[in-house]
Amino acid sequence: MDLGLFYLLAVLSLASAVGVVGQRNPTYSAFALIVTLCSLSGIYGLMGSPFIAALQIVVYAGAIMVLFLFVLMLLNVKREAAGEGPGRVLRGVAVALASLFAVQVGVVLAGLNVRRGPAPGFDASTRRMAETLFSLPFLYVFEATSILILAALVGAVVLAKKEP
Amino acid sequence: MTTLQFELCAAVVKILVIFNVLLGLFSAMTWAERRLLAFMQFRLGPNRTGPMGILQPVADGIKLFFKEEAFPEGANKWLFALAPVVSIVTAFTAIAVVPYGPPVQVFGREVSLQVAHLDVGLLFVFAITALGVYGIVLAGWAANNKYSLIGGLRSSAQMFSYELSLGLSWVGIIMLTGSFQIADIVNRQAGSLLNWNAFLQLPAFLVYSVAAAAEVSRTPFDLSEAESELVAGFHTEYSSMKFALLQMAEYVNMITVAVLTTNLFLGGWHPGIPGLPAGGLFGIVWLVVKVLAILFVFIWLRGTLPRFRYDQLMHFGWKVLIPLAMANILGTAIYLVAR
Numbered sequence: 052m053d054l055g056l057f058y059l060l061a062v063l064s065l066a067s068a069v070g071v072v073g074q075r076n077p078t079y080s081a082f083a084l085i086v087t088l089c090s091l092s093g094i095y096g097l098m099g100s101p102f103i104a105a106l107q108i109v110v111y112a113g114a115i116m117v118l119f120l121f122v123l124m125l126l127n128v129k130r131e132a133a134g135e136g137p138g139r140v141l142r143g144v145a146v147a148l149a150s151l152f153a154v155q156v157g158v159v160l161a162g163l164n165v166r167r168g169p170a171p172g173f174d175a176s177t178r179r180m181a182e183t184l185f186s187l188p189f190l191y192v193f194e195a196t197s198i199l200i201l202a203a204l205v206g207a208v209v210l211a212k213k214e215p
Numbered sequence: 216m217t218t219l220q221f222e223l224c225a226a227v228v229k230i231l232v233i234f235n236v237l238l239g240l241f242s243a244m245t246w247a248e249r250r251l252l253a254f255m256q257f258r259l260g261p262n263r264t265g266p267m268g269i270l271q272p273v274a275d276g277i278k279l280f281f282k283e284e285a286f287p288e289g290a291n292k293w294l295f296a297l298a299p300v301v302s303i304v305t306a307f308t309a310i311a312v313v314p315y316g317p318p319v320q321v322f323g324r325e326v327s328l329q330v331a332h333l334d335v336g337l338l339f340v341f342a343i344t345a346l347g348v349y350g351i352v353l354a355g356w357a358a359n360n361k362y363s364l365i366g367g368l369r370s371s372a373q374m375f376s377y378e379l380s381l382g383l384s385w386v387g388i389i390m391l392t393g394s395f396q397i398a399d400i401v402n403r404q405a406g407s408l409l410n411w412n413a414f415l416q417l418p419a420f421l422v423y424s425v426a427a428a429a430e431v432s433r434t435p436f437d438l439s440e441a442e443s444e445l446v447a448g449f450h451t452e453y454s455s456m457k458f459a460l461l462q463m464a465e466y467v468n469m470i471t472v473a474v475l476t477t478n479l480f481l482g483g484w485h486p487g488i489p490g491l492p493a494g495g496l497f498g499i500v501w502l503v504v505k506v507l508a509i510l511f512v513f514i515w516l517r518g519t520l521p522r523f524r525y526d527q528l529m530h531f532g533w534k535v536l537i538p539l540a541m542a543n544i545l546g547t548a549i550y551l552v553a554r
Contacts, residue, residue, distance in 0.1 A: 078356065082294075085349065092342075105338040109382075113345025114375070117352070121371050124356055124364065177335065177395065 057097055064090035081119050088112040102177045221324060229330050233310065241466045242272035248514050255518035282455040287358055290452065294357035299457045302350030302464035309343040310471045312336045314398050316484050316499040327398065328499070335395045340475065341382055344430065348374045350464065351432075355449035366448025369438050369525065376532040377429035377436075383540035384423040387416045387547040388479055397475075401483030408487040413480040418543040420480050422536050427472045429532070431465065434517040438525055473509040474502070481505050 063086065070083035088111045096104035184193050246261070246269060253260025262268040286292055313336075316328035333339050348371055355367015391412070392400045404410045413420045429436040445451070450461045477483055482505075484498030493501070523531070 082353075089346075101333060101335045102338065105335050105342045108342035109338070109345055113342060113348070113378070117345075117348055117371055117375050120349075120352055120356075121368065121375070124352070124368055124371075 053097055057094065060090045060093045060097070064094070078120070078123050081116060081123055084119075085112050085116050088116065100176070100180075102180055218324075221322075225321070225326050226330065229326075229328070233315075233330060234307070237307070237310070237467055237470060238463075240470055241463055242276070244466050244469070244510065245275065245462075246271050247510075248517075251511070251514050252518050255515075276459070279455055279459045284455045284457070285452075287360060287452045289359040291357040291359070294353050295452075296457065298350050298354035298357060299453070299460035299464070300350075301353060302347065303460045303467070305343050305347040305350060306464040306467040306471065309340050309347070310467070310474065312339050312397070313471065313474050313478065314401065314483070315474060315502055316496075317494065319496075329398070333396075336397045337385060337389065337395045337400070337479075340397075340471075341378075341385070344381075344468075345378060347464075347468065350461075351449050354453065354461065358449075358452040360452050362446045362451045363449050366445050366451070369445075370432060370449060373429060373432070373436065373438060373528060373532075376529060377426045377536070380422050380532060380536035380540050381426040381430055383537065383544065384416075384419040384426060385479065386540075386544050387419045388412050390544070390547050390551060391415065397478050401478050401485070404482040405485045405493075406489055408482075411480065411482045411487060416480070416543065416547070418539055418546075422540045422543070423476070423480065425531075425536060427476060428513070428516065429528075431468045431472055431513075433469065433513055435520040435523050436528065437522060438528060469510065469513060470506070473506045473513070476509055477502055477505040 067083045067086035067090065071080045071087060074080040074083060088107060092104045092107040092112070095107055183189060249271070250260040250262075250268065260268065261271040264270040264274045286295060311330040312333045314327065314329035318325050318327045320326075351370045351374075352367050355363045355365075355370065358364075388400055389395060392403045394400065400412070404412060408414070432438075450458060453461055481487075482501075484493070484502045486493050486497075486501045491497075
């Protein structure tokens with residue numbers, strides 16, 4: 052049953068990821084991205100880490116995407132303006148490059164001898180996560196990242212408050 | 216019967232029971248709210264259908280069922296129909312991990328009274344409530360109506376702001392208990408009334424009460440459906456059963472918040488006074504009494520308080536509640552280290 056669920060979630064996340072880039076309407080893209088994030092969270096749950104699964108939803112689907120949608124709705128972006136569009140030659144080059152890339156990725160993946168199906172369960176319980184993050188060698192990196200985010204936050208406030 | 220079969224049967228029974236209890240409580244709530252609000256305003260409220268008007272929810276349901284399904288001009292049909300589904304699914308999913316009684320013995324096996332037992336219970340509730348916003352955002356955006364859109368926008372900004380204080384107010388409790396599981400949090404509050412988190416975590420309780428009322432968009436935080444300025448906010452264009460589903464989601468969320476408040480702050484199924492019977496079915500009785508009291512407070516607030524202004528709402532959420540919740544976390548941490 053786990054395998055079936057994994058394939059279901061994998062197909063769902065890939066299909067909605069294609070939807071994110073394929074959509075002309077930015078609001079649809081945002082909704083497709085929410086589906087992608089939720090199915091990724093389901094995959095984390097299958098890997099035995101409900102903590103990371105819940106965090107994925109809380110942080111990305113629950114907070115960041117709401118903010119995205121808020122801005123999209125506030126500006127009421129209906130549709131991406133259809134620009135000039137690339138010429139026929141450019142389009143051909145793009146298709147050729149994309150297929151070359153797909154072949155390369157295929158060759159690399161085939162050579163990797165990857166396991167099929169979900170990865171074997173790893174211990175990612177809440178306690179284990181906390182112990183890993185708050186001990187060497189990750190402690191200083193983790194704290195430095197926190198300070199970086201705080202600095203970015205303060206910077207955003209300063210920029211937003213600046214008198215024109 | 217093997218263990219697996221037993222677990223499956225228990226799960227199905229629990230789902231059916233909780234689903235039907237929620238539906239029953241939802242319809243009872245709509246009636247009780249209208250009657251109580253009417254009494255608070257020196258009116259009578261619906262009193263014609265059945266004794267004391269108790270059959271009013273049935274009449275409302277039949278009316279909504281036979282009403283025409285209207286799609287507004289220029290609306291996005293798919294998303295318009297999807298929005299009530301998102302709302303109702305998230306509303307019912309959130310309560311799945313919330314326990315509503317102490318474990319009971321059935322045919323010699325122990326059954327915990329919650330649909331799903333999750334290691335990260337509280338975090339799961341938080342994640343699902345975060346997703347609940349999308350139902351309202353979708354409803355507001357897809358209807359192609361300016362009132363709906365502004366209602367949806369206000370709602371997303373409000374939920375986004377108050378979710379933060381809601382989550383932060385839980386952190387102190389999680390630190391005290393050392394577990395994300397709601398059952399553990401309840402059991403830590405066993406015994407005397409003074410063990411309740413409402414007393415031990417008083418600042419968190421205050422922050423939580425305000426944030427929870429904002430999270431379910433009830434008065435004084437019902438800016439998303441402020442009828443004097445936005446008609447009915449995000450559900451202006453909805454009719455028939457889609458409207459009923461949106462309403463149902465709102466009330467189910469309210470019930471979830473009431474059960475959660477009871478479990479997190481008010482001792483859950485523990486009576487709070489040593490000596491009173493607490494085991495088995497008595498636990499459920501205590502829980503139900505507390506939940507009904509909280510639901511009454513929700514209605515009482517609606518009958519008493521005026522609506523916040525939008526800028527006041529944002530100011531209060533970001534500059535009062537969040538610092539208070541942070542200070543509470545810091546205080547709890549100092550206490551835990553110094554202990």
